[in-house]
Amino acid sequence: MKKEFIFIGPPGSGKGTQTKMLSEEYNLPHIDTGSLLREEVATGSEEGILANSFMEKGQLVPIELVSRIIRNRLLKNDCKEGFILDGYPRSMEQAQALDKILAEIDRGTDTKPQVFYFDVPQDKLVERLVNRRSCPKCGAIYNIKTMNLKDNTKCEKCGTTLTKRDDDTEEVAVKRFATYFAQTEPLIELYTKRGQLSTLDASLDINTIYKNLTGAIK
Ligand code: AMP
Secondary structure, eight states: OOEEEEEEOOTTSSHHHHHHHHHHHHTOOEEEHHHHHHHHHHHTOHHHHHHHHHHTTTOOOOHHHHHHHHHHHHTSGGGTTEEEEESOOOSHHHHHHHHHHHHHSOOSOOOOOEEEEEEOOTHHHHHHHHTEEEOTTTOOEEETTTSOOSSTTBOTTTOOBOBOOTTOSHHHHHHHHHHIIIIITHHHHHHHHTTOEEEEETTSOHHHHHHHHHHHOO
């Protein structure tokens, strides 16, 4: 059966960790707009420079750019059996754009993607973001405060030096939350009304969240 999943949740709610685990177990492409945009920024292209001017302020990158990236990605062959959208859509406008893209491409199904909402109290989030580090080589994500790493600067899987995202500062995090509450949160009501939404308690530990997530897959 085709598996199409959308993940919605505030910055730092753990979507990245869970979607990576799900992508490996179900062998589905993990489409993370934040990472795709950071890759574009790293190329130094005109679009990357434009995207960065929004990202460093914690604002949404213009919809034309994001829609193009998503459309091109969903047309790739590896999306034939399904996909995991992590961090897209992030606004009503993007949800409408996604409906259009999904209607246009030949998916071999009419069923709507299942949407997972990561519910977590906001007070836990800023701390998670400022303590977040990731491995630029294998993509592993760590929390240097709660995870008790042997060395807070090295990836436990491949030994690469961990990096901290430029926007994982308290100052930008506050702006990212404001963007989330104003533009992304209304999607919860939209997808609830459409019967697509499943809510997960994302304040639990990683393995429990994953067990609940896979158990909720329809
Ligand atoms: P993330 O890695 O998901 O925290 O995203 C980092 C930043 O990339 C966000 O603060 C936005 O500036 C931008 N971004 C990621 N996904 C989207 C999206 N779907 N639409 C617009 N901007 C996005």
